[in-house]
Amino acid sequence: MQIKSLLFGLVAAEAAMASLPLRVVTWNIRYAASSLEQGEKPWFDIFCWATKSRCRQYKFYDKLNQIVSSTPNGAPMVIGMQEVLDNQLNDIQNSLGDGWAHIGVGRDDGKKAGEYSPIFYQTSQLRVLASETKWLSPTPDSVSFGWGAGSRRIVTTAVFEHIATGEKFIHANTHLDNVSAQARSEGIKVVLTRIQAARVAFGPLPVSLTGDFNSAPYADAFKTLADTGFMKGELYDLATPAQHAGPYTTTYTTFREGAGESRIDFIWLGAAQNYPYSVVKYEIWDHTVDGMRVSDHRPVVGDVILQ
Template sequence: MAAPTNSKTTDEIRLVSWNIRMDALSDSITVDETIAGLPTELPSDPESYFPNTAERPWSERRIAVANTLLFDRADLMGLQEVTKRQLDDLEILLGNDYANIGVGREDGKEDGEYSPIFYRKSAAKLIEWDTFWLSDTPFEPSKYPGAGNTRICTTAQFKGKSGIFTYMNTHLDHLSDEQRGYGLSLILHRAKYEAIKTKRPVFVTGDFNSRPDQLGYQVITGQVEPLELNSTFTEKYSWSDQQEKEFVFKDLIAETVPERRSGDYATFTGFADPDGTDSYSRIDFVMAGSNGGWKSNSFRVAGTLTDNGLWSSDHKPVISDLTIYKGRY
C-alpha cells in the first residue's frame, strides 16, 4: 500500500501469527524446573543432527517458543491453540514487557483454548477488546454446526504514535470448510465495520486451516462473496449506505516486495522429519485491510526446528514488519 505523502508520525510494528500447539502431552513440570534442567556446558558437535523429531511435551517446547518471540522482538503476537497453562507460562517467560488479552473458547473465561493477543506495552496501548464466537450465535460460547471445535476471534483496538488501529486474531476449524467460510465472513464484516468507524488500519492474524485455494481464504480476500450472517451480528456492526465501501483483506506475503520475503512459505509442518515435506502447507496468515494506512516492509516464516530434533510447534510463526501511518484514511 502506498504511503500517504503527509505522514510524519509512524509506528514500526512487528506482527506475528503463531499456532504454538496445545499442551497435548501434558505433565506437571514447572517453568522453574524446565529452566533448572537446561544444560549449562558448552555445546559440542552431536553424533547426528535432527534425531527423533516426534512431538515433545510443552515443558520441553516452551523455552523455544518464548525465545522465538523474544529473539525476534515481536510487538504484537496473535497466538493459537493456547491453553491456560501455556498462557500462564508465557506470561512468566516473556516477562513484564508484555501483556495479553483473550478468553478460553469453551466458556468465555478460562476453559478451552485461547486465541490470545500478546503485545509489547511500549509498542502500543490497549484501548478496548472483546471476543466473539465464529458460529451462528456469535455473542455466546457456541460451536458452528458440523464444526470439529468451538472457534473464536479476539478483537482489540490499540493506540500507537500513528493513532488507533484494530487487530483481530483467530483460529478456524480443522474439519469444516463451511465453518471456515462462515467464520471468516464474520471476521470480514466486523473488520469492515471497524475500518469504517475508525477510518484507520485493520489487521488480522490466524491459523485459518484454509489454503489459498479454499473457501475461507477466498472469502476474506474477496475472491468469493461472504456467507449470509447472523442478523444480530450485522445489526450490531452496521454502517449506513452512505458509508458503504469495498473492504477485503490483503495477504501480506503478496504486499511485500520479493526481495524482502523469506524463502520459506509453508507454515504447517507437523512434527515431521525435515525430509518429509509432503504434508507441509500454508494455512497461517498475517493480513491487512484494503482501506490502507500501512506498508509491509518484510515478510518471513521463521524456523522452528533445532539441531537436537526439537520442533517448538507443528506450525511456524509468520512474521511481518509493518509501518503504520498517521492520519485518517
C-alpha cells in the same frame, strides 16, 4: 521560493513523523497435549525440572525471544497466537515479562477453559482502547459451535493506540476450524463483521488480521475473505520478491521431518480503501531450536509501516 521550500519541508517532516513501524506476528504454538504426536515433545512435564531440554516450553521461549529481540528499533509489536491453553498463556506471559500484556479468553467457557486465540502486546508502546472475543457461529455472543465445526472457534479483536504518536489500528486474531469448510468460510465472515463493527465505533482505522485458517491460499475461507474486497490482501502476496526473507514458504509442518507441509497461517492487511500500510519485510521463521521443533507451525513475521 524559500517559504515554499520551508513549507514543503515541514509537510514532509510531519508525514515522516506520522509513519509508524509495526511488527505483526502469527504463530500457532501447538496446545500442550497429553497425547503426543510422532516427533512431538511435551510442553512441560515433571521430568522437565531436571532436564529442560526434553520439553518444548523453554525452547519455545528461546525462539519467541529471537522474534521479539529482532524487532526493528522502536517498532511496537502485536503477536497473534493460536492453540494456547491457560497454563501456556501464563507461561508465555511470565516469559515475556511485565512489559507485556495479553487479551483473550478460552473458547470453551469464555473464561479459562479451552484454547485461547490471544493477542500479546507491549504495554509501553500500545494501549488497548477496546477488545472483545466472539464465537464463530450464528450466535457469536455466546459460547457456541458453528456450521458443523469440530471445535468451538473464536476471534479476538482489539483497538490499539500507539502511545507516543496517537496512531490507532485494529488487530484481530483467529483460528478457523479444521473439520468443516463451511465453518471456515462462514467463520471468516463473522471475523470480518467484528472488524467492521470496530471501525463503526472508532472510525475507518487500519486493520491487521492474523490467524491459522486451516485452509490453503485461495481456498474456502481465504477466498471468501478475498472475494469481499474489504482487505487489501495477505502479506505473502503483498510483499514483493525482494521483501520476502528466509528460505521457507510453508507454515504447517507437523513434528515429523519429511512430512507434507502447507501454508495455512496468514497475516492480512487492510482496509483496501485508503490502504494505509507499506510492506518492509515478510518472513516465515524457522521453528526449531537445538534440533527440536517447538511447534508444528512456523511463526510468520511481518514488518510493515503504518502511514
